[in-house]
Amino acid sequence: xxxxxxxxxxxxxxxxxxxxxxxxxxxxxxxxxxxxxxxxxxxxxxxxxxxxxxxxxxxxxxxxxxxxxxxxxxxxxxxxxxxxxxxxxxxxxxxxxxxxxxxxxxxxxxxxxxxxxxxxxxxxxxxxxxxxxxxxxxxxxxxxxxxxxxxxxxxxxxxxxxxxxxxxxxxxxxxxxxxxxxxxxxxxxxxxxxxxxxxxxxxxxxxxxxxxxxxxxxxxxxxxxxxxxxxxxxxxxxxxxxxxxxxxxxxxxxxxxxxxxxxxxxxxx
Amino acid sequence: xxxxxxxxxxxxxxxxxxxxxxxxxxxxxxxxxxxxxxxxxxxxxxxxxxxxxxxxxxxxxxxxxxxxxxxxxxxxxxxxxxxxxxxxxxxxxxxxxxxxxxxxxxxxxxxxxxxxxxxxxxxxxxxxxxxxxxxxxxxxxxxxxxxxxxxxxxxxxxxxxxxxxxxxxxxxxxxxxxxxxxxxxxxxxxxxxxxxxxxxxxxxxxxxxxxxxxxxxxxxxxxxxxxxxxxxxxxxxxxxxxxxxxxxxxxxxxxxxxxxxxxxxxxxxxxxxxxxxxxxxxxxxxxxxxxxx
Numbered sequence: 339x340x341x342x343x344x345x346x347x348x349x350x351x352x353x354x355x356x357x358x359x360x361x362x363x364x365x366x367x368x369x370x371x372x373x374x375x376x377x378x379x380x381x382x383x384x385x386x387x388x389x390x391x392x393x394x395x396x397x398x399x400x401x402x403x404x405x406x407x408x409x410x411x412x413x414x415x416x417x418x419x420x421x422x423x424x425x426x427x428x429x430x431x432x433x434x435x436x437x438x439x440x441x442x443x444x445x446x447x448x449x450x451x452x453x454x455x456x457x458x459x460x461x462x463x464x465x466x467x468x469x470x471x472x473x474x475x476x477x478x479x480x481x482x483x484x485x486x487x488x489x490x491x492x493x494x495x496x497x498x499x500x501x502x503x504x505x506x507x508x509x510x511x512x513x514x515x516x517x518x519x520x521x522x523x524x525x526x527x528x529x530x531x532x533x534x535x536x537x538x539x540x541x542x543x544x545x546x547x548x549x550x551x552x553x554x555x556x557x558x559x560x561x562x563x564x565x566x567x568x569x570x571x572x573x574x575x576x577x578x579x580x581x582x583x584x585x586x587x588x589x590x591x592x593x594x595x596x597x598x599x600x601x602x603x604x605x606x607x
Numbered sequence: 608x609x610x611x612x613x614x615x616x617x618x619x620x621x622x623x624x625x626x627x628x629x630x631x632x633x634x635x636x637x638x639x640x641x642x643x644x645x646x647x648x649x650x651x652x653x654x655x656x657x658x659x660x661x662x663x664x665x666x667x668x669x670x671x672x673x674x675x676x677x678x679x680x681x682x683x684x685x686x687x688x689x690x691x692x693x694x695x696x697x698x699x700x701x702x703x704x705x706x707x708x709x710x711x712x713x714x715x716x717x718x719x720x721x722x723x724x725x726x727x728x729x730x731x732x733x734x735x736x737x738x739x740x741x742x743x744x745x746x747x748x749x750x751x752x753x754x755x756x757x758x759x760x761x762x763x764x765x766x767x768x769x770x771x772x773x774x775x776x777x778x779x780x781x782x783x784x785x786x787x788x789x790x791x792x793x794x795x796x797x798x799x800x801x802x803x804x805x806x807x808x809x810x811x812x813x814x815x816x817x818x819x820x821x822x823x824x825x826x827x828x829x830x831x832x833x834x835x836x837x838x839x840x841x842x843x844x845x846x847x848x849x850x851x852x853x854x855x856x857x858x859x860x861x862x863x864x865x866x867x868x869x870x871x872x873x874x875x876x877x878x879x880x881x882x883x884x885x886x887x888x889x890x891x892x893x894x895x896x897x898x899x900x
Contacts, residue, residue, distance in 0.1 A: 339709050351698070351706050358697040358733075430694030432659065437753070438682040439710040602659060 341440040348439075348447025349454070356417075356451060366417055367459055370409040371466050377401045377531075378471050393563045398471030403557035404530040405463060410492040411521060411550055413456040418448060418500025419507075419517045426603060427510035435601040445501070452497050460489070473561075481560050484577065488556030491584035495549055498591030505598040529554045535569045542571060549587045552580045608635035609668075610757055610788040611656060616665035618651050618812075625651045627812035629665070635756075638779070638789045640803035640820075642796070644883055648812035649792045650761065656790070657687050657759055670757055683712050686755030688763060691742045696735035700726050700745050703734070704752055711753035723778060724748040740771040747778065757788045764798060776801050796876040808879060810886035824878040833857075836867040 339347075356362055378398040384390075385397045425431050434444055467473040476482065507513035525531060527541050528550040534542065545551040559567065559575035567575045611633040618626040626648040633639045643649045654660040655667060658674035658681075667674060672681045695703050701717060708714035721730045724744040729737055734745065743763065750758055760779070764772045772795075779802055783789055793799055799806050800820040808816045808823070816824050831850040835857060836842050847853050850870050857865045873881075 344710055347706055347709050351702065354702065355697040425694055428694040429689060429692035433689050433692060433694070433749070435659070436657070436682070436685075436687040436689060437707055437710040438679040438712070440679060443710075 341442045344439055344443035345446025348443050349450025352447050352451035353454060356455060366412050367455060369412060370405040370459065371463050374398060374401055374405045374463060374467065394474060395563065396471065396473065398467050399473045399561060402467050402473060403561045404554055406460060406557045407550060407554035408525055408530045409459045409463060410456060410489065410553055411496055413459055414452050414493045414496025415500040416517055416521055417452065418497050419503040420513055422501050422504035423507045423513035424510040426504065426600065431601045449497055452493055456493050476560060484556065485560045488553060491588060492553040495584055495588040495591055498588060498595050502591055502594035502598055505600060524548055524550050549584055552583045556580050610635045610670060612668040614666040616667060617663045618655065619663050624812050629812065629814055631807060631814060633788065633790060635788050636786050637804050638783045638791065638802050640791045640793060640799035640806045641809065642799060642806055642879060643809040644887055647810045649809060653759055653761060653792055683753060684756045686750040686753055686758040688746050688750035688758065688760045690761065691746055696733065698734055699731050700734060701730045704748055707749055708752050713754055714752050715754050720748045720752050725774065739766045751782065758782065760789060760791045762793055764795065796879055800875045808882050810883045815882050820875055823875060824882050826873055826878045829873050831870055831872050834869045835865045
């Protein structure tokens, strides 16, 4: 079989394992949906009058872009960093390396897993937002085009950065803390849980270095009313800069992967 | 035909020479057992042959290729039985065997391998629920699914009960009968004696002895030990190169049965322990890299 066919087979194996891991399904897959439901119920009353109400922004619509952005990061970066570190630690990578499987097939399998899970997660998120909370979804194809490239760049970058980040951990046990703490901080400072505009300026500058802020901003441009872009840092959606930052992180992630990826644990070559 | 050829192999970790100028040839179709205490350099040597570790000096050829520059075609001809890992817990034996088979050019049929390793009843159960012995048999199944010409077996029966070990030996003999070259490392001397055509003993990264199990370390020509119990004078022990003559003489003396007669030759284990004795306790502490994961 060629690398592509084996990669497809790897995707199916990865999906089987993912779906059988209850913790992953609950914390990674359902987390954004649960948070959206929770926030919509808790903060629902704050959106019944004023600007938000006039522009038709309910609590669910307000939090939807942030949850979509968080979902992209969880299913790509977090899943990858944790699973690759675990597989390196428990010998799964070494086992794969012992077969004639082309290395590319392993990565294709991971990409396949992330694409399927993140698309399914996003579909569920939209479904809940629309059916349970009555959020008006955009009908303009231009907005969905924006969604498509933000989503693809976000997921691709998260995947390669997650694989590269997995090498930071000396063991599978260490990777949990190494991943959860930074991603949680990043979610708080990138406008996932709070309005980004409410953050102090210096924190906005810090967040702007990382991709999550740009993914969240891109998602806001998909789901928020057009005039809300005045509340952004630059007073606009900044699509050009968003694409630039996300591509830069993707390239950096690829370079780091190529330089740091190991099939065996540290101290074994 | 030589399956594996090693010349002047050296691997150092810091100041420790884990492998210190090793020379060894393993013939095609041979079952070869590599013995040695922990830290002797066994695992390091095997991992270099498998293409998992770099070497510092020496020439290595495995199936005609340098494992340090191994490619897919070479991997297609090799089977590696790795230590069990928890990474497969969520799959079933059939699922992982099927997926692994797809990476090889001419794999064995999954059902054949499942039967060969005796996992028919567990083929569709989660691997998490398999016993240690069943997992190890799955590891072997994964190692042979690609129809390899050469199989590496690293301490294959550690943790097996006696019956499971016998079954496992049968499986290995079957592979050997098909002409598969097998390189085995083990701590069990009876295992080496049962399975191997030749054994090599290494300590401190060097080859100490190399022979058939029966002849290792001059074992075949060593003196036999004869012991018996005399009612008047107690237990007697005599070392002799002519045990038959001694036993005949004793039989005449006791008019038939000699009380509690035992005639023994040094076991492979005795010979092995004598060979490695000078190397144990000095500079052969287990090195970090050989601690099982």
